[in-house]
Amino acid sequence: MKELEERIRRDGIIKDGGVLKVDAFLNHQCDVELFDAMGAEWAQRFKGVPVNKILTIEASGIGIACVAARHFGNVPVVFAKKAQSINLDGEQYATSIYSFTKQREFPVIVGKRFLGPNDHVLILDDFLANGKALEGLLEICELAGAQVQGIGIAIEKAFQGGGDRLRARGYRVESLARVGSMDAGAGTIEFLPA
Ligand code: 5GP
Numbered sequence: 001m002k003e004l005e006e007r008i009r010r011d012g013i014i015k016d017g018g019v020l021k022v023d024a025f026l027n028h029q030c031d032v033e034l035f036d037a038m039g040a041e042w043a044q045r046f047k048g049v050p051v052n053k054i055l056t057i058e059a060s061g062i063g064i065a066c067v068a069a070r071h072f073g074n075v076p077v078v079f080a081k082k083a084q085s086i087n088l089d090g091e092q093y094a095t096s097i098y099s100f101t102k103q104r105e106f107p108v109i110v111g112k113r114f115l116g117p118n119d120h121v122l123i124l125d126d127f128l129a130n131g132k133a134l135e136g137l138l139e140i141c142e143l144a145g146a147q148v149q150g151i152g153i154a155i156e157k158a159f160q161g162g163g164d165r166l167r168a169r170g171y172r173v174e175s176l177a178r179v180g181s182m183d184a185g186a187g188t189i190e191f192l193p194a
Pocket residue numbers: 018019020021022027060098099100101125126127128129130131132133134157162
């Protein structure tokens with residue numbers, strides 16, 4: 001998606017260690033108009049695919065998923081929680097994942113009331129790097145007996161291999177921008193066809 005690639009080139013900051021900072025428009029300050037265009041693009045790519053629920057993970061996935069839901073007939077958005085809380089009552093599906101950015105293990109929790117065998121799920125998230133976050137969400141869907149119809153990602157860091165591992169497992173992964181390489185020193189970023 002050209003618009004997203006251009007925005008990354010303009011406002012993204014390439015950090016050491018393969019980290020791309022996009023907090024000016026994606027995961028701290030949010031450009032809702034861009035989110036809307038991203039939602040429209042996913043709706044176009046997943047046209048004809050039955051989706052009755054969008055699943056994401058807190059925190060950065062939530063805004064993107066809620067705006068995208070407007071393009072999928074206002075289906076409910078469920079976000080997995082990364083911490084236990086007294087507000088999380090009832091039975092839960094739970095697993096744990098290793099976070100690339102926080103460099104530690106996190107729980108991934110979804111209340112059983114909000115996901116089940118009748119659900120046709122589109123998973124959306126901001127980044128796909130090693131694929132750990134996605135693996136956690138896929139495991140939650142498996143535990144729930146929900147059918148995963150596809151995965152939509154804003155920015156795939158293709159050089160970390162998570163996307164290709166998920167495609168090899170048979171999942172349809174639609175990334176709107178695929179970063180092939182980036183160089184913090186030179187400040188350069190290359191995109192792959194997406
Ligand atoms: P994965 O589990 O695929 O390795 O990483 C996915 C999660 O880590 C995303 O949900 C995102 O929050 C975070 N993440 C991974 N790489 C980056 C990055 O380069 N920049 C930012 N801002 N977040 C990232």
